[in-house]
Amino acid sequence: MKKIRSLGGSVGRTFLTWKALSSFISLIAxxxxxxxxxxxxxxxxxxxRGSILDLGVNWAIVAMPVxxxxxxxxxxxxxxxxxxxxxxxxxxxxxxxxxxxLAFVIIIAACALIGLLHASxxxxxxIPSFITTLAGMWFWRSVVNAMWQYTPTAPQxxxxxxxxxxxxxxxxxxxxxxxxxxxxxxxxxxIVLERTPFGNSIFAAGGNYDAALARGxxxxxxxxxxxxLTSTLAGFAGVVSATSAGATMTNTxxxxxxxxxxxxxxxxxxLTGGVGSVExxxxxxxxxxxxxTGVIQMGIESKWFQGIVGxxxxxxxxxxxxxxxxxxxRFT
Numbered sequence: 001m002k003k004i005r006s007l008g009g010s011v012g013r014t015f016l017t018w019k020a021l022s023s024f025i026s027l028i029a030x031x032x033x034x035x036x037x038x039x040x041x042x043x044x045x046x047x048x049r050g051s052i053l054d055l056g057v058n059w060a061i062v063a064m065p066v067x068x069x070x071x072x073x074x075x076x077x078x079x080x081x082x083x084x085x086x087x088x089x090x091x092x093x094x095x096x097x098x099x100x101x102l103a104f105v106i107i108i109a110a111c112a113l114i115g116l117l118h119a120s121x122x123x124x125x126x127i128p129s130f131i132t133t134l135a136g137m138w139f140w141r142s143v144v145n146a147m148w149q150y151t152p153t154a155p156q157x158x159x160x161x162x163x164x165x166x167x168x169x170x171x172x173x174x175x176x177x178x179x180x181x182x183x184x185x186x187x188x189x190x191i192v193l194e195r196t197p198f199g200n201s202i203f204a205a206g207g208n209y210d211a212a213l214a215r216g217x218x219x220x221x222x223x224x225x226x227x228x229l230t231s232t233l234a235g236f237a238g239v240v241s242a243t244s245a246g247a248t249m250t251n252t253x254x255x256x257x258x259x260x261x262x263x264x265x266x267x268x269x270x271l272t273g274g275v276g277s278v279e280x281x282x283x284x285x286x287x288x289x290x291x292x293t294g295v296i297q298m299g300i301e302s303k304w305f306q307g308i309v310g311x312x313x314x315x316x317x318x319x320x321x322x323x324x325x326x327x328x329x330r331f332t
Contacts, residue, residue, distance in 0.1 A: 020280035022319040023267040026312060027287045034294035041297055042290065045174055051296075053175045054244075056289040057182045058083075059263070060282055061237040062256065064189050065230040067264035067281035071193075072223050073206035073273030074129040078118065078136035079234040080256035082111055084144045086238025087248040092147055094154035100161040104239060111235025112228050114140065119227035123220045129227075137257065144250050152248050162243035178240055185233070190278045198222065206273025262309060263288055266316040287312070 034042050041047060062079050069076055086107055093103035118136055122129045168177040193199040204212035205219035212219045242248035265271065266287060267280020288309060295305050 019268045019275070019277040020283055021268070022316045023280045023283035023287060025319065026266060026316050027283050027290070030287055030290055030294065030312070034290065034297070038294065038297045042294060045172075047293060047297075049169075049173065049175055051293040052286065052289050053179055055241075056286050057176070057178050058237045058241045059256070059259065059289065060182055060285040061185060061240065062230075062234050063260045063263040063267075063281040063285045064186065064278050065226065065233045066257075066260040067267060067269050067276050067278060068189065068193060068202060069223075069226045069230050070261070070264050070269045070271070071206045071273060071276040072202050072219070072226050073209065074122065074223055074226070075133060075261070076115075076118065076227065076230045076234075077130065077133040077257045078114070078140055079230060079260055080253040081137045081140035081144065082114055082231050082234040083238040083241070083253040083256055084248075084250065085114075085140050086111055086235030087242035087252055088144050088147055088152045088238075088250055089235075090239050091152040091154040091242060091248060094158040100158045103158070104162075107239060108232060108235055112232045114235075115228035115231030116224070118231065119224040122227070123224060141254075148250050152242075152250065154242075156246075159243055159246045162239070163246065166240050166244040176244065178244060181240075186278060186282055193278050198225075202226065203274055206270075206275075208274070259288060259309070262313050265320075266313060268320050270320075284316075 031042070042052075062083060066076060066079060089110065090103050090107045093106060094100065098106070114136070118129070118132050121127050122132045166176065166178040166181070169175075170177055170180070193202060201212065201217050201219065201222045204215070204217050205222050209219055238248075238253065241252070260281075263284035264276060264281045266284035267277060267282070269276030269280065291308055291312065292302075292305050295308060296302060
């Protein structure tokens with residue numbers, strides 16, 4: 001009996017000190033609220049596949065590396081523009097006549113180089129990442145706008161090439177194959193952050209930069225890898241979005257960077273670095289998608305979506321700061 005109590009207490013402590021607890025509680029609360037308001041329509045197959053998982057997958061692919069970068073103490077405000085560059089850029093390469101796979105490699109490599117450029121400016125020149133990536137956000141959006149003077153288009157054969165990878169319906173029609181790619185990315189990033197020395201260096205870089213240096217860590221190298229990872233996955237998400245939908249626009253993902261930061265913060269990440277989790281950003285992303293879909297189903301004008309996200313963000317921040325801190329103090 002004592003062993004059972006001890007096991008129960010251990011499980012309880014693990015749950016209450018879970019870094020993604022705030023996003024989990026927020027998601028459950030939002031689901032319960034919308035179920036009370038509109039019934040089980042949010043669990044309808046077409047709603048889950050189309051409104052939640054379709055765009056949610058694209059967002060989550062970006063939100064997770066954004067959270068990791070924030071844990072290291074840096075920001076990337078350019079992810080929306082890089083996302084658009086991936087989406088519109090690959091369509092441009094399709095039109096040039098490149099093989100879809102070659103076009104994919106080129107656009108992903110270009111996005112990785114953008115991350116490397118941002119990292120070099122931030123870490124070598126000492127420019128705050130907020131400023132560097134804000135400039136990048138405007139510059140790369142201008143590149144996208146200059147690339148297309150009209151709505152981006154691409155040959156159907158090229159779109160079909162990737163639709164057969166990202167757009168296959170699975171699970172009895174509940175989700176597309178790109179959801180499995182998201183799960184794989186989630187698993188890899190979670191293992192890297194929580195179970196490897198590199199993950200420890202991420203927390204160290206954001207928690208105490210000088211102490212990380214003193215212990216022989218290389219926080220600048222860690223941050224450089226994360227900048228590249230964030231831009232690469234932002235571009236990849238743009239490619240997934242454009243090719244699975246078969247269409248894109250030059251203004252796609254405008255403002256995405258703020259939603260990604262919101263998802264990370266809702267998931268327990270700190271704006272000052274050193275705190276956060278991959279699973280928190282993952283849950284935070286789908287929380288935002290459920291809010292967006294629920295607002296529409298309730299007949300509320302979509303312009304209120306941002307206001308509701310702001311309220312949820314503030315409540316999650318309060319929950320992170322007060323409740324979780326008290327719980328950790330109680331059990332440690």
